Every structure is written in structure tokens, then in C-alpha cells.
Amino acid sequence: MAKAVMFLGTGSDVGKSIAATAFCRIFKRMGYTVAPFKAQNMSNNSFVTVEGGEIGRAQVVQAEAAGVLPSVHMNPVLLKPSSNLGSQVILRGKVFGQMEAINYHEFKPRLKKIVLESFNTLARDYDIIVMEGAGSCCEMNLKQNDVVNLPLAQQVGASCLLVADIDRGGVFAQLIGSFKLMSRKERALISGFLINKFRGDPQLFESGIDYIEKKAGRPVLGLIPFFNDIFIDSEDSVVIQEDKRKLNPIKENTVNIAVLKLPSISNFTDLEILTHEPDVVVNFLFLPREMVNGYDLLVLPGTKNVAEDALWLERTGWKKTIKEFIKKGGRCLGICGGYQLLGMRIKDPLGVESNRKEVRGLGLLPVETVLAEKKIVRKVTGTCLINRTRVIGYEIHMGQSTIIRRLGKPFLRIHEPGNTRSWEDGWSLEGDSIVGTYVHGIFDSPGFRGNFLNNLRNTKGLKQRVTRHGQLARFHQYDRLADHFETYCDLEQIIKCIQL
Secondary structure: OOEEEEEEEOOOOOOHHHHHHHHHHHHHHOOOOEEEEOOEEEOOOEEEOOOOOEEEHHHHHHHHHHOOOOOHHHOOEEEEEOOOOEEEEEEOOEEEEEEEHHHHHHHHHHHHHHHHHHHHHHHOOOOEEEEEOOOOOOOOOOHHHOOOOHHHHHHHOOEEEEEEEHHHOOHHHHHHHHHHHOOHHHHOOEEEEEEEEEOOOHHHHHHHHHHHHHHHOOOEEEEEEOOOOOOOOOOOOHHHHOOOOOOOOOOOOOEEEEEEOOOOEEOHHHHHHHHHOOOEEEEEEOOHHHOOOOOOEEEEOEEOOHHHHHHHHHHHOHHHHHHHHHHOOOEEEEEOHHHHHHOOEEEOOOOOOOOOOEEEOOOOOOEEEEEEEEEEEEEEEEEEOOOOOEEEEEEEEEEEEEEOOOOOEOOEEEEOOOOOOEEEEOEEEOOOOEEEEOOEOHHHOHHHHHHHHHHHHHHHOOOOOOOOOOOOHHHHHHHHHHHHHHHHEOHHHHHHHHOO
């Protein structure tokens, strides 16, 4: 059976996913076979595995860093929030159903068997399982039925590292407070602490480390500096929703892309690769007044609650703003839920996502969508019918869209890998200025991305560029991340803790 190490957090977004990703790469480079594991993930940012199941994007990133194919066993329970109180529950990649939070809490004990079966499946095939906790490991009101943090670590005998975020402040309370809330058995699992997102001179924090170690009786095994030049896919929409940074300046000599920050935004990582293009500016916009003159493209990304987001577009004034942008010559792209929003109507007769039976879309594409109980989850490949370039991606959606007027033309012709049966996907209109598609990850295809961006450049009279890097460029980032953690962590001591 594999050795296991778990990265627990003092809270959400402290760096558990990044630390787990780094150590997946570190152990892989040491020659071990490594698999990531997060028993329960709450994220609308998902991916399709080799089995055709759906898991959280963070475990896909960690699997890539470990050099293995993502599997549904790496994230056996995925929650996709569709409202403040309810989520779609996905077990081993397949939709189980929709649950309110209180009902799910009562359902948790039944999940423990599923979680352990998936863990043991991986543990039989790998040397090391790099585990990730969820949120704070010491939510006292939730500990009784916890399936992802300390109780699981105890069951599988994992050595635990507690991660804190010094950038948000209160790191002493985070670490010492969390440690003191643990039972004696739980404290025995903690091998040490990692302090993430440090800024400044580490010598000035030496007394702080001494204080933490004396109070808790555990070593600080890493003081990891903040970085902003290593590019790893973000785990969840919280990164986008809570982003308080100023918008990047848009210029005449750049391709300026606005992404609509929908309340239920999902799979926003579809756009991350665009941010690495040297002459492309990408801004996530929430308020209509932020849609100033100078943007060349507006992207409507995926959404986990298309009906409520359609009403939000109308209520906030975005519907009017988008139509004015199109009228002035702007281009618009909708991906998955964004494609549905571009259409005429969205119907939800079974209450799949909300209690709205029917809502109006933006009316920009001759498309009508009906949400259904069966979820389409599949990898696809094919050709863009506009620029004849190859595309590779994946579909994750509940709805089926129908073209109700043959005005315009299909966007893609795609098929599942290994299957010759193909079909048309998406729709384009107004000289390809309004386009929708169900295919996530489409910009990861360098040929498509290059041609798409060059069309925008041509419109502005900018010089064309050759786009070469695609998904493989991410692997260099995993090595850079591993180098960063190796430099600032006591790797030798961490290895001893895991008893490798």
C-alpha cells in the first residue's frame, strides 16, 4: 500500500491545492509513482477524466504534475454549487443528484465507504498518495461527519502538514488556534506547518517561527514566498469572484478581451491560456459600466445556473450593454452555459438547475435550450468550420440546444476520440462576430487559438503572431512550482515524516 501525505488548511484558499501540486511534482521527480486524492471537492471548475467522468480541476492539475492520467478515484465526491444552499452531487464522476446543504450533511456517512474504496484503489497502484483537505480542517460543527480532513487522515494513516496563509494576516491564530482545536489523536497526525504566501525578509519572521514552534510543539517545515510568475490553473471560481485587483489597462495595440463574471461562473480556466499571450489583455467584468470602449471580444463563460444568470443579465443592465457592444461592432463568444445564454430561450421543465421553468436568453443566436436530467460528459475532437483548424476539448452540460432558425452556420464539427460518428456543435452569426459552443478547453488548441486571435488582430490592424505553445507549456510551470517549494521547504524532514 502507498504512503500518504495530506495537506490540511487553516481555511479556504490558503494554498493546499498548490502545495499538493508542488509535492506531486517533487515526488514524481524523485522517481516515485504518485497520485493526488481529494475525497470531496466543492468546485464548478471541472474536467472530464479518461473514464469519461467528471472531477475537480485541481485534481486534474495535480495528476498532470504527477505525470499520470486523471481518474474519478482521485476526486470521488464533487459538489457543484448551483445556489447558496444547494449543489449537484457527483460520485465517481457521475451525477448522483441535487441536494440542499442540510440533506447532504445527513448523507455524508454513506460517502465514507465510497471515499475509502477510491483511496484504496489508488493506494494499490501508486507509491505515494498526495492528499488534499477541504476548507478549514477544524470546522467544529462539521467534524462529526467529515469525510475529507482529519478523520480520513486517521483512517488511512496519512502524515499531515497544516498550511496557513500569512498574506491574509493572523497566521499565529490560524496555526496555533487550529492546532489547539484538535483532539490529542488528531494532533498526533500533524508532522509540521507550511506558511504560504510570505512577503518580505524571512529573517524578520524568525522569531515568529520560534513562537509558533514553542506554542504548538511542531516544526515550521516551510516558509514559502508569494509568487506571481508561476502559472497554475486556479481551483475554483472563488479566485475570480473575490478578485479585488484593478482591471488591466486596455490599449489600442493589444487584443482586449472582457470575460463576464457571472454569479454562477464555472470552468473559467477555459480563458486562462489567453492571459499568457504577450499582446492579449483579459479582464473579468462584473458591472456593466466596466464594459468601456476598447474591448474587442466579450466572452460569456460557463455557468452552473444558467436560468438565474439569465435573469441577472437583464436585472443588472448587462443585456442592454451586451447588445450595444455587438451593435458597435464588438464580437461575442459563449462557451457552454454562455452559449445557452446567447440563445432565445432556456427551458428547465424538470427543475434541473432552478425552479424557473423558462427564461429568456440574450436573443443573439437562433438557439433554444432545454435542460435535461442526463448530463453529457465527454472528451471531443474535431474541426472548426470557420477557420478549418483542429480543436480538442471536452463537454460538460445538462442542456440540449436546438437551432430554431437556419440563420448563420455551425461552428464546429466534432466527434469523440476513437469514434467516427461526428456532429455539428455550436452556432455562428453576423459574419462570425457572435459565436457559441459547448466545447470547453477550446483555446488550449494552439492552431485554433492562434487563428482566432489573429482575426481579432486583423480587425485592429495589428501584426499577426504565431501561437505555438499549448497544454504542454503547463508542464514547465509544474517544474518551476516544484523548484520553488523545494527551495523554501525542509524537504528532507518532510520525507522523514512520510517515512519514504
